[in-house]
Amino acid sequence: MDAIMPLALPLLTTRPELGQADLPTLVAFYEACEQADPRDHAPTLDQLQHRLDHPPPGGRHRRQYWETADGQLVGVVNLWMTDPRTDIPPEPSLPASFAPPTSQEKSALGPYPPVVNGHLGIMVHPSYRHQGLESTLLDWAENFVQTYGQTTQRDGPIPVYLRATVAQDRTVEQESYGAHGFQMVRCFQTLQRSLLLPVDAPSWPAGFGMQRADTVQVEDWVALFNDAFVDHWRFVPLTVAQHQHRRQSPTYQPDLDWVAVAADGTLVGFCTAHIPYEDNARHHRQEGEITLLGTRRGYRRQGLARAMLLYGLQQLQAAGLDTVMIGVDRDNPNQAKALYESLGFGLKESWLNYFKVFT
Incomplete structure (x- = not known):
């Protein structure tokens, strides 16, 4: 033939x-x-x-x-x-209470x-x-x-x-x-979890709590974001203008955007969710997404990420959704995937990142 x-x-x-x-x-x-x-x-x-x-x-x-x-x-x-x-991103800024960064962290932090x-x-x-x-x-x-x-x-x-x-x-x-x-x-992988199943109440480390992100200055949130993600693969620092654009978008949902705050007022983490109302109506579903979750360097391994994620899941569950998604780097160095799986998330789909450098 x-x-x-x-x-x-x-x-x-x-x-x-x-x-x-x-x-x-x-x-x-x-x-x-x-x-x-x-x-x-x-x-x-x-x-x-x-x-x-x-x-x-x-x-x-x-x-x-x-x-x-x-x-x-x-x-x-x-x-x-x-x-x-x-x-041009803002110069990296760390809380005064932080230990001096290592040489590797200095390289990652900038300029x-x-x-x-x-x-x-x-x-x-x-x-x-x-x-x-x-x-x-x-x-x-x-x-x-x-x-x-x-x-x-x-x-x-x-x-x-x-x-x-x-x-x-x-x-x-x-x-x-x-x-x-x-x-x-x-x-990178998209994980999903049913919100028809119970969601545990968040357990906060002593002295920490959540508040809406629109109560803090844009510059402070951007510094928090960049400090939290600086050690992630192919980190691209966020600019103040980019975050202002997000907050001013008609699709921004301020009631689903939160920051974790220490007793002394330091911003230590963030959790952002989104409900795609138009897509949900078009596809006859009730889904939401945790779009951002991060903990500032120096405040990890205290249970903050787990508490923030559970808080976000509770809010989406209270909004009447039945499914939630979250994206993750399969090789995240901070064991993010293991955290999500421990809270009931499972694999939905995988996406391969291809990369090329031109000099």
């Missing part, structure tokens, strides 16, 4: 997204991809419009289209890249070197997959980020760190990244 050869791609043209006028076409494209590969990730027109109307500060977002001669959208590249000229951090996503229409278009999209993306990196140089070459996330079962897409020199370096 003769081997089955892939169909030859038609002549395609590429162009950048033009804005609001392109959104209905993009929604239809995402829906076609969702039907072929159901993951409940297809955005609605309102969600895309919201992202267009409320872009995050700094950096640069680029969405590139590939179309057939009759205007059918068959391929999309999404790129988000920081700009070291403007995305932060100028780099470009990029996130890449490619998507191909189901009818045009596995015919070479994936490689075309990656070629374009690599050329674009290298040119972008050159435009952001100040006092010499700046490395560009490009990351892409691929579902663990998408082997062809993984092969495409591998063929372009990307290396699979990390696995």
Whole structure:
């Protein structure tokens, strides 16, 4: 029997997204991809419009289209890249009570070197997959980020760190990244837990408690976040402008955003949850997510993360939800996955992180 050869791609043209006028076409494209590969990730027109109307500060977002001669959208590249000229994080700050940092911690804490951090996503229409278009999209993306990196140089070459996330079962897409020199370096997982099961009451270490995050200064929360995540893989420091943008977003839910506070007023941890009301209504479900959970260095191994997570689960349970998700780095150095599993979370899906450096 003769081997089955892939169909030859038609002549395609590429162009950048033009804005609001392109959104209905993009929604239809995402829906076609969702039907072929159901993951409940297809955005609605309102969600895309919201992202267009409320872009995050700094950096640069680029969405590139590939179309057939009759205007059918068959391929999309999404790129988000920081700009070291403007995305300048605050200098690291630690509470005065902290022990002096080790040499390794000093290196991690800053000052932060100028780099470009990029996130890449490619998507191909189901009818045009596995015919070479994936490689075309990656070629374009690599050329674009290298040119972008050159435009952001100040006092010499700046490395560009490009990351892409691929579902663990998408082997062809993984092969495409591998063929372009990307290396699979990390696995992130989405865990889930039923909220129909009992949730234990949090047990707080003496002198610690929770309060809403919107009661503290933005600058203090950003310092807390950066101190908590500085030892995580590929840590990218948060800026004040980025956190202000999150708080000002129409989708921000301040009643689901909390900080843990010590008796002396020091911010020691945070827990943020989110209820996607629109998606829940669209898919006839009652799900929520713990989107952020972190403990400041120097306050770990005291039970704070467990207490904060239980507090968040209680609030979501009280809101009438029946399922909660949380994301985790499978190789988190602080045993986060073991904590989540001890509280009843189990694996839902895995995502592979591919990484490439351009210098």
